[in-house]
Amino acid sequence: MLRLFATIRKEYRLLFRDKMGLGLLFLMPVVLITVMALIQDTPFKDYQELKFDILTVDNDHGRLGRYIREGLDHSGQFRIVDSLQGQPVTQEQAKALVNRGDYKISIIIPQGATGAIVSNANKITNDLSRRMGLPFMAPVRLRNDSLNVVIYFDPAAKKAFKSAIHQALDNFLTQVETDLLIERIQQQLKRKGAAQQDSLDIQLKAIGLQEQSTVPGGGVDVISNSVQHNVPAWSIFAMFFIVIPIAGNMIREREDGSLLRMKLIPGSYLAILAGKMFFFVCICVVQFYLMMLVGIYLLPLLALPKLEMGHQYLPTLIIAACIGLAATAYGILIGTLFKTPNQALNFGAISIVILSAIGGIWIPLEVMPAHMQQIGRLSPLSWGLDAINNIYLRNGGMGQVWKQIGLLLGFAGTLLAIAGAVEKRRMN
Amino acid sequence: MYSIAVQDLHKTYNGSLEPTLKGLSFAFPTGKIVGLLGPNGAGKTTTISILCGLVKAGKGSVQVLGIPQEANYRERIKRALGVVPQQIALFPQLTAFENLEYFGNLYGFKGPALKTQILALLEQFGLEKAAHKETGKFSGGMKRRTNIIAAILHRPRLLILDEPTAGVDVQSRSMILQFLRDYNRSEGVSILYTSHLLEEAQHLCEDVVIMDDGRQVVQGNPAALINALPACRNLEDVFLHFTGSKLRD
Numbered sequence: 001m002l003r004l005f006a007t008i009r010k011e012y013r014l015l016f017r018d019k020m021g022l023g024l025l026f027l028m029p030v031v032l033i034t035v036m037a038l039i040q041d042t043p044f045k046d047y048q049e050l051k052f053d054i055l056t057v058d059n060d061h062g063r064l065g066r067y068i069r070e071g072l073d074h075s076g077q078f079r080i081v082d083s084l085q086g087q088p089v090t091q092e093q094a095k096a097l098v099n100r101g102d103y104k105i106s107i108i109i110p111q112g113a114t115g116a117i118v119s120n121a122n123k124i125t126n127d128l129s130r131r132m133g134l135p136f137m138a139p140v141r142l143r144n145d146s147l148n149v150v151i152y153f154d155p156a157a158k159k160a161f162k163s164a165i166h167q168a169l170d171n172f173l174t175q176v177e178t179d180l181l182i183e184r185i186q187q188q189l190k191r192k193g194a195a196q197q198d199s200l201d202i203q204l205k206a207i208g209l210q211e212q213s214t215v216p217g218g219g220v221d222v223i224s225n226s227v228q229h230n231v232p233a234w235s236i237f238a239m240f241f242i243v244i245p246i247a248g249n250m251i252r253e254r255e256d257g258s259l260l261r262m263k264l265i266p267g268s269y270l271a272i273l274a275g276k277m278f279f280f281v282c283i284c285v286v287q288f289y290l291m292m293l294v295g296i297y298l299l300p301l302l303a304l305p306k307l308e309m310g311h312q313y314l315p316t317l318i319i320a321a322c323i324g325l326a327a328t329a330y331g332i333l334i335g336t337l338f339k340t341p342n343q344a345l346n347f348g349a350i351s352i353v354i355l356s357a358i359g360g361i362w363i364p365l366e367v368m369p370a371h372m373q374q375i376g377r378l379s380p381l382s383w384g385l386d387a388i389n390n391i392y393l394r395n396g397g398m399g400q401v402w403k404q405i406g407l408l409l410g411f412a413g414t415l416l417a418i419a420g421a422v423e424k425r426r427m428n
Numbered sequence: 429m430y431s432i433a434v435q436d437l438h439k440t441y442n443g444s445l446e447p448t449l450k451g452l453s454f455a456f457p458t459g460k461i462v463g464l465l466g467p468n469g470a471g472k473t474t475t476i477s478i479l480c481g482l483v484k485a486g487k488g489s490v491q492v493l494g495i496p497q498e499a500n501y502r503e504r505i506k507r508a509l510g511v512v513p514q515q516i517a518l519f520p521q522l523t524a525f526e527n528l529e530y531f532g533n534l535y536g537f538k539g540p541a542l543k544t545q546i547l548a549l550l551e552q553f554g555l556e557k558a559a560h561k562e563t564g565k566f567s568g569g570m571k572r573r574t575n576i577i578a579a580i581l582h583r584p585r586l587l588i589l590d591e592p593t594a595g596v597d598v599q600s601r602s603m604i605l606q607f608l609r610d611y612n613r614s615e616g617v618s619i620l621y622t623s624h625l626l627e628e629a630q631h632l633c634e635d636v637v638i639m640d641d642g643r644q645v646v647q648g649n650p651a652a653l654i655n656a657l658p659a660c661r662n663l664e665d666v667f668l669h670f671t672g673s674k675l676r677d
Contacts, residue, residue, distance in 0.1 A: 003536075006530055006534060010530045017562070257514070258518065262534065265506060266507045266535065
C-alpha cells in the first residue's frame with residue numbers, strides 16, 4: 001500500500017507543480033462543452049421550436065389562401081411574408097430570393113385553388129346526395145386540371161427540414177379539404193331538415209394523440225436537447241484526452257530512466273502502475289463532475305437548458321470511474337506502444353477524435369447510416385454515452401448500465417494486458 | 429565469492445539477425461571496483477540490463493552475488509542491487525528530497541528514519557541546501573549526485589553505474605569518484621562502472637573488463653595491463669590496442 005500511496009502522492013505533486021498544465025486539464029474541457037453546447041443548440045432543437053420567415057405568394061385570394069396563411073400563422077412556427085417594400089411578392093421574386101438563400105422557404109398558392117377544392121367537395125356531396133335521394137346538386141367544375149401548391153426550398157436546406165415542412169403543409173391542405181367537405185355535407189343536411197347541431201366534426205376528433213413518458217415509475221422525463229447530449233458526450237471526449245498526459249508521462253519516465261529505476265526496485269511494478277491509474281481515474285472523475293456542474297449552473301446562464309442528471313447518483317459515479325479507467329488504460333497502452341511523445345500525441349489525439357466521431361459524440365448514433373452505427377457501437381466512448389443516457393434520460397439504475405460497465409472494464413483490462421505483453425516482449 | 433560471474437553469455441534481440449553478445453565471459457570477486465569498458469555497440473548496456481534482470485539472457489550463465497539467473501531472478505536481485513542509470517532518472521518537478529522520499533517509499537522505507545537517511549546522504553553529497561529545490565533546476569553535477577543517492581538509499585551490496593560522471597564539472601566528478609572509493613572501502617560494496625573516460629577508469633578501478641563486438645577482449649588490473657604492453661602509456665592506449673581505431677556507430 002505504501003507504494004500505491006507514494007505513487008498517488010508523487011503524481012499529485014507532479015500535476016499540481018505544473019500550474020498551467022493543471023489549469024488547461026480542467027479549463028479546456030469546460031470551454032469545449034460550453035462552445036459545443038452553444039453551437040449545437042440550434043440543430044438539436046425540434047423544427048417546431050424554431051420560427052422561419054416564409055415567403056407567401058397567394059394567387060388564389062380565396063379561402064385556401066386564407067386557411068393556409070391562418071394555419072401557418074397559428075402554428076407559431078412561421079412568420080408570413082407576403083409583401084416586400086410594400087409590394088406583393090411575385091412567384092419569380094420568391095423563387096430568386098429562396099434560391100439566393102435569403103429565405104429558407106416560399107409557398108405559391110395557385111390561382112383557382114379554392115375553387116378546385118370547393119368543386120371537389122361539391123362533387124363528393126352530390127354523389128352522397130344522389131345516393132340518399134336528395135334533389136339538390138351543387139355546381140362542380142367540368143375541367144379536371146390538377147392544381148399544386150408550389151414550395152420552393154433553399155437549395156442548402158436539410159432533408160429533415162424539407163420533410164417537416166412538407167408534412168406541416170400537407171396537414172393544412174388536408175384540413176382545408178376536410179373542413180370544406182364537412183361544411184358542404186352540413187349544408188345538404190340542413191336542406192333536408194336535419195338538426196342544426198350535428199356531431200360530424202366532433203366525431204372526426206374522437207381519437208387524438210397523446211405522448212406519455214416511458215421512464216420507469218413515471219420519474220423524470222427529460223427531453224434530449226443540446227445540453228443533455230453535448231455535456232455528457234463532450235465530457236466523455238474530454239476525459240479520454242487524459243491519454244495525452246498519461247502517455248507523455250509514461251514516455252518521459254521511460255526516456256529519463258525513472259521507469260527503469262522503478263522497475264529495479266523490489267516489489268511488483270503493478271502497484272506503482274495502479275497508483276498512477278488510480279490518480280488519473282480520480283482526475284477524470286473530477287473533470288466529469290466539473291463539466292456536469294457547468295451543465296447545471298453555467299449553461300443556463302447562456303440561455304441554454306439546464307442539465308438533468310437523473311436520480312441515480314452512485315451508478316453515475318461508477319460509470320464516470322469506468323470511463324476514466326478505460327481512458328487511463330488507453331493512455332497506458334499508447335505510452336507503452338509509442339517511443340516518442342510526438343508519436344503518442346498524434347496517434348492519441350486523432351484516434352480519440354475518430355472514436356468519438358464514430359461513437360456518437362459529435363452527432364447521435366441514431367442519425368448515422370446503419371453500418372456506421374454498428375461500427376460506432378464498438379467505440380468505448382459510445383458505451384460511456386449510452387450508460388450516461390440510460391441514467392440521465394431513461395432514469396435507469398445499475399440494472400440498465402451493467403452491460404456498459406462490463407464493456408468499459410473489459411476494454412481497460414484488454415488494453416492493460418496488451419501493454420503488459422508489449423513490455424514483456426521488449427525484455428526479449 | 430564472485431560479485432558477478434558471467435560465462436559464455438549470448439544475446440540476440442527479437443527481430444535482430446546480428447547477436448549483441450557473442451559469448452561474453454568475465455568474473456570479479458566481491459568488494460572490488462570494476463570498470464566495464466568498450467566502444468559504442470560493444471554490448472555494455474545489454475550486459476548491464478541482463479545483470480539487472482531487465483533483459484532475458486540467451487545462451488550462457490549469469491550469477492550476481494551468488495544468485496543464478498533463473499526463475500524469479502529479477503525479484504531476488506533487486507534488493508541487493510543499486511543501479512545508477514546514464515540518464516538522470518529523477519522527476520524534474522519534484523525537489524531532491526521529494527524524489528528521494530518517493531524512491532525510498534517504493535523500497536518500503538518511511539517516516540523519520542527515511543527522512544534522516546535522506547538528509548544525511550544529501551549532506552554527504554553537498555546537497556543539503558538544495559534539498560527542497562526542484563531537481564529540474566539543478567546543475568548537471570547536482571543532478572548526477574542526486575541520481576547516485578537514489579540508487580544507494582537501500583544500501584545495496586552491488587552498485588552498477590552507467591557513465592555516472594558524463595557531462596559534469598571537475599568538482600562534481602572528483603566528489604563522485606571519491607565517494608565511490610569511500611563507499612567501496614567503508615561499506616564493502618562491489619561496484620561495476622562503465623565510462624568512456626578511460627583516465628577516470630584507470631584511477632578508480634581495481635580491475636577493468638574491456639569488451640568489443642559482444643565479447644570480452646581483455647580483463648585485468650589497469651596498471652598491470654599497461655605494464656604488459658610496452659607501447660601503451662595509459663589505459664586509453666590499452667583500450668585502442670585491443671579494440672582498434674576503427675570508428676563505431
